[in-house]
Amino acid sequence: MPGFLGLLNIYDRYAYPNQMQDGKKVYSSTFSSTWDHVRKQNWVFDQDPFNINQFAHPYQGATMYGLARSSGLGFWESLAYSNAGSFLWKMAGETDPPSINDQITTGNAGSLLGEALFRMAELVLNDGGSKPNVLYEAGAAIISPPTAFNRTAFGDRYKTIYPSLNPATFWDIQLGSSFNSISQTDATMNFNMSYGLPGKPGYTYTRPLDYFDFEISGQARASNPVNNVLLRGLLYGKDYEDGDDYRGIWGLYGSDDYLSPAAFRVSTTALSLGTTGQYWVGPGISLQGSLLGGVGFGGAGVSPDSSGERDYHYGVVPQGLLALRLLFGNRAALELIGRGYYVTGSGT
Secondary structure, eight states, rough: HHHHHHHHHHHHHHSTTOOEEEETTOOOOOOOHHHHHHHOOOOOOOHHHHHHIIIIIIHHHHHHHHHHHHTTTOOOHHHHHHHHHHHHHHTTSSSOOHHHHHHHHIIHHHHHEEEHHHHHHHHHHHHHHHEEEOHHHHHHHHEEEEHHHHHHHHGGGGGOOOOOOOOOOEEEEEEEEEEETTTTTEEEEEEEEEEETTTTOOOOOOSTTTEEEEEEEEEEEEEEOEEEEEEEEEEEEEEEETTTTTEEEEEEEEEEEEEEOOOOOOEEEEEEEEEEEEEEEEEEEEEEEEEEEEEEOOOOOOOOSSSSSSSSSSEEEEEEEEEEEEEEETTTTEEEEEEEOOOOOOOO
16 A cells, blocks of 8 residues: 555656645655654645545545455455555645545545445456456456456465355446536436345345445546546445335445536535335336435535636535336336435535
8 A cells, every 4th residue: 555655646746746735846745744744733624626636535545445455354444444545645645734525535435435346346256257367357457456456466365256145236327418507418428336235035234335336427528527426335234124025224324425517516425324125016117215314524516617726615414315216127217316415614
């Protein structure tokens, strides 16, 4: 992990040599600047653009999490590594004051994202059998690069494939377009996966994110190519049933939401109580749904794009979710999702 952060700092020094804050080059950190951060602990809300703080930093955290997770550590141990790596970066990777928002999103949202990516990569490897060929290895590497790094750099030491317990999954890829009054029409692409849906005999929910729902959406806009990244997963809970047709899970969920269409922007890292279930309406027809309510920390703003300096605010975020999906076998699906956020405070 220190090696990854060192390489990231070297890259930033050359890629952004003139980025300044408080009269200092942001990435020209030294032992002196590191000691100042450690000694003073002057934490602030930084001024970085929305997509850097709320998308790039969680992905950085997911990379650090993945390095730990794919070396055989569990979820909570890997979360500790991701948070420690985030703290190390804020002390030694930059010269500007360490930021509260980055520690939350990098260490914690990044861990949720990292676990989902790790699980999806391991599903690809599982499909390749006991010795996946180069196509399966490449597919897993695209999803989770740190998993591929450990598998390649350390030989057979970290090549044991994760026991996924063969979860029930739903996934789809959508191509289309979106329209709003600010940016007119954009081409869009969306990928969604539900992992560990309730109701499969023998499947248990004993590990964090044995159930999760992941969605990523992109749009043809150079200034704001990532439209949404939405993730919710069961951290601790139990399964239950009602009659012959309904199976569900309930408990404590963690979520990482990033929404950045042209008309508004909101992103949160949250804990929620809730439930996910599946009801068989009839032969081959099922209704899946989630209902969550909780609180987190996040940012929100209104802007035509996400490339400028910080024009959004941070605060505590009460939030709720209702998601419904009606499936007609493998032929068609209808979805209805409602999300509500109230981002308090100014975060300045």
